[in-house]
Amino acid sequence: MIRAGIVGATGYSGIELVRLLSGHPNVHIQRLYTSSAASEGEALAKVFGHIEQLQLPELQAIDTKSMTDDTDVIFLAAPAGVSAKLTPGLLAGNCRVIDLSGDFRLKSADLYRQWYKKDPAPEEQLAQAVYGLHEWNREAIADAVLLANPGCYPTAVLLALVPLIKSGWVNPGSLIVDAKSGISGAGRGASLAVHFSEVNENFSAYKVGQHQHTPEIEQELSRFGQEKVIVQFTPHLVPMTRGIFVTAYAQLEAGKSLEELQQLYESAYADKPFVRVRPAGSYLRTKDVYGSNYCDIALHLDERTGRVIVLSVIDNMVKGAAGQAVQNMNTMFGMAETTGLLLSPVFP
Amino acid sequence: MIRAGIVGATGYSGIELVRLLSGHPNVHIQRLYTSSAASEGEALAKVFGHIEQLQLPELQAIDTKSMTDDTDVIFLAAPAGVSAKLTPGLLAGNCRVIDLSGDFRLKSADLYRQWYKKDPAPEEQLAQAVYGLHEWNREAIADAVLLANPGCYPTAVLLALVPLIKSGWVNPGSLIVDAKSGISGAGRGASLAVHFSEVNENFSAYKVGQHQHTPEIEQELSRFGQEKVIVQFTPHLVPMTRGIFVTAYAQLEAGKSLEELQQLYESAYADKPFVRVRPAGSYLRTKDVYGSNYCDIALHLDERTGRVIVLSVIDNMVKGAAGQAVQNMNTMFGMAETTGLLLSPVFP
């Protein structure tokens, strides 16, 4: 059994890791860490009644020694900034790290500083970190000791756009990504921004042109294109808990048909069990992937405008966070990527 | 008192007209028409308990004679196709008509046939109909006898984009409109598409590149530009009852600043009581106009991409339907446009 530790177990990504890892056939949850002194020594079930039936270790203070002594992998589900501090010690102790924060995703320390308004992680770790978009980086992930788990928006956007960028069929300067997310993406911290009475029966935009996932999307898309890609990215908040919906627009340069586009995507994802390329012209909905690790993609071609419109949906807590982290762990430890993750979406 | 009749009183636009007109100081609701034989002779309060306190006429069968005999204005809140049939008789009888369907909005019978898949209204009426986007067509509205009340999406989109198209500052070919609507826009008819368990905690796209409001948006925008405008329009469904949110993207051609853009909009809407140009860079939310006739607009300029992003929100039942209809009626009958409409949004 792989012994796993979770930092930030009382957050939403943390508790989703608990849900997935507790059902994983080859993993034992060895350690649960919290940064809240008040919770030390408590059962996680005091915080989250819904997992009362699980046998779990008590919450304990963050402590690098126990991590390196008796865990094989640490999931860091902590706010940006924490991971950068903990990671060097863990790697030194031969513990593999899967980081769910944004600390190791950007290769450029400058971009991190600019978009996150924080000090970046050491260059050495930035260089060492492997970006964990499993469908497009599988080989590197297999050898990773420090894995940067992708952001929720970038996961949905990159899976939607990489085949198109790779193909060279679209004008990279024309990319507009209009994204919509459920509220759980904001985490478990209480604030007016996630107050039920403020967001229920309400739809809003935020961080227009300024979201920190923008450079992550651009960095990764640029790896697959022939030139640096700039993306117009607008996030919105939907009055629902889970789910990300991406509507991406691009100007089709070549005279390609919808059938060719569909063929392109079906080929690209033929052997990717968690990406479901739905029939061309499908109207996706977030609930079709609720609670699961799937990403659904659908292609539309507007003959009037010459634009391709790519839709994609994920569950931000699963494929957008904990599920993708487990998928990466599976590959890092030589298991089938689907191990423990073949849960059907919960519908309705 | 202006004597008003409502066709389709048991639908959502109809009942919203009842809410607004029953509080209007100069209007008496004279007649309520229904196409459901089962409801004839019944009180509207049997259908909608929430208006039990109102003194209202009984529901009756549609009947052109009573309309022309003792009403001054008829609101047609019926499905597309019905209005085209009723209207000639009403106009012949000197009854003014405010039509909330799409039957008279498109000047081109061909476009109607193509997008609505129905036979268009007679050319004579199409020519006679005045498009009721009050903020941009006030003078014609004052003389209208047949008013085509704008669609919900076009209202939000046009108020967001007309100043920009008029200015000539953007590339009209670059317009992308990503729109999101609450479920009430689909009307009161029962179907799987509006089943709570299907749409709750769910976000979806529909009619991508094919929505019948597209030619309406293009027709009206083209009136204000120097060339025919083509729009990429994508509607989405949000798990909420009321509200439309528009995120519109355009490539800024001239080297204009956010301040200049803000000035442009503030000037355009300076004397328009129902359009609130919010501070530049605001993040709008639909609930800020809930239950009211306001349209809020906010401007964003992304220096990295050279795009202007215009956000707008309306309540689809009010400014997007019944409220705008009353606003138009006010002007058609020589009253202040705000009469009976100065309700504050309901928040939270």
Add this chain to the structure above:
Amino acid sequence: MIRAGIVGATGYSGIELVRLLSGHPNVHIQRLYTSSAASEGEALAKVFGHIEQLQLPELQAIDTKSMTDDTDVIFLAAPAGVSAKLTPGLLAGNCRVIDLSGDFRLKSADLYRQWYKKDPAPEEQLAQAVYGLHEWNREAIADAVLLANPGCYPTAVLLALVPLIKSGWVNPGSLIVDAKSGISGAGRGASLAVHFSEVNENFSAYKVGQHQHTPEIEQELSRFGQEKVIVQFTPHLVPMTRGIFVTAYAQLEAGKSLEELQQLYESAYADKPFVRVRPAGSYLRTKDVYGSNYCDIALHLDERTGRVIVLSVIDNMVKGAAGQAVQNMNTMFGMAETTGLLLSPVFP
């Protein structure tokens, strides 16, 4: 014009008072007070964009002098404990006070201490305060200088049960009140308890047998019965913003029929414009009173069990708070109770 001041204008009851008073024909909002130093000198529209169109005074620090100098009535929409401190000074300065907190509702200082875990207001003010359940205390309200506006739950419960208790037809020991509230009842403060991701798609109970509105309900019901009334009261949270639904059960002692019960209620509320006794056997819904000052009531008699089941619904922000406060103000200042309050519910 009556000059009104509002303490707690940035809370939900405060902003609802602004909505209602700004549309009131005889009231001028003279002063807006906040306890947040950071907001002093700011426009309320900075906090609540949805009222940007209103001409309002700036937010200012709480200050008894300005209240007594140039307002006729102060609405205290502040947390329990604040009102008790401010009120003596206001009354001394001849300013009438309408208190929306629980500070003056309980006549017994001991009960206040026991249920609110706070020090009670001075006995003198407790004695002076008039309980503002308008439908059952109109005469005293007309002469009030210090008005204790009822709690949201007590309003819905008392309107549902007073006729029954007065009739003597039910066993007072058999009263069970199962109440359900939207989240806005918890106020605007951020906490995990109102975090969208915690309460959306979720239904829960809280304070079972321990809610501080219990003694308020018992105190007022006991005034109308022949013996002291004890109530089993259970509050629940519904994933919606506004609305209270009450399901009240009582053992019918006399052999009364549903028709007699219906007659009892219709008589009791015949001249009460904001109580709508719906047809016997109706199934109420909270949305039927959304945004309005109405309270709907429906009676059910279960022949199998001999119990009467009374349903009632209110909008907790209106009839359960700000609307009832304005209704009380109307009577305190000699106006018709409905002045400024005849807004139809917003549906859907």
Add this chain to the structure above:
Amino acid sequence: MIRAGIVGATGYSGIELVRLLSGHPNVHIQRLYTSSAASEGEALAKVFGHIEQLQLPELQAIDTKSMTDDTDVIFLAAPAGVSAKLTPGLLAGNCRVIDLSGDFRLKSADLYRQWYKKDPAPEEQLAQAVYGLHEWNREAIADAVLLANPGCYPTAVLLALVPLIKSGWVNPGSLIVDAKSGISGAGRGASLAVHFSEVNENFSAYKVGQHQHTPEIEQELSRFGQEKVIVQFTPHLVPMTRGIFVTAYAQLEAGKSLEELQQLYESAYADKPFVRVRPAGSYLRTKDVYGSNYCDIALHLDERTGRVIVLSVIDNMVKGAAGQAVQNMNTMFGMAETTGLLLSPVFP
């Protein structure tokens, strides 16, 4: 592998059976039946995109021969009335039947006729049917060939009340059950009653004193008490998709303490893996069991009134329908009751 067939695969209970059975280690979904001629020969994924990844048989017409020829068990997830007609033929063909409708739950044909307004199933089958409340009828279930799967409300109510009735500590005449359900309990059929705009941000009661689950609750409770039990049962609709919340009130006759009550329940459910007796005084919430087969129970004792208040929550689609059906199948086929059902709740 057990070969399973599902009648009504395109309904909500049917698709939930597909979710659970497709993840069950010992079951093969052999047949999917539909009563809709239009769907015959189609893939279920055409109806439900979210299960596109599953290898499933095509939808086919209902046909007793294929059921008895090559399935071991048939799940009937069809409306009341259908099961009564199909079952005799299935049993004659040695196919075991698990019926999710109400057709075989009531032992009394008269009560069925009275509450369901339909003709009852033949007496022979009524006598043969085993009521599948697993926690309280395990032995009979192990031998069942015709299993009547409990209703969603009765499951939550019975698990909450059986220990209390068995104990003899409460007055059975005092039982009041105030129940709240998510909308999916109404099934997938489109109607105004489940229209999003009608039920969102809305809470309502329905069938007060008249719900067909009432005699089912009374029949089963009466088996455990010393006298016939009559229950006051009121169902409500909550604006959420999944979940049932039960608030049950009973007059405690004996002078029992909360500790004794807690002990009673902990003993009763000590070896029942899907019932979680939470700490005394807990406030339950439906989301704590979302997507899972758990039933959570919490006890409250109100010293002021002498009443015990029992709270319980289930996911109506799982423990209230498909999950409990699979639990019953497990026992009918000699497997551990938890096989394939140990999914953690999905939170948030």
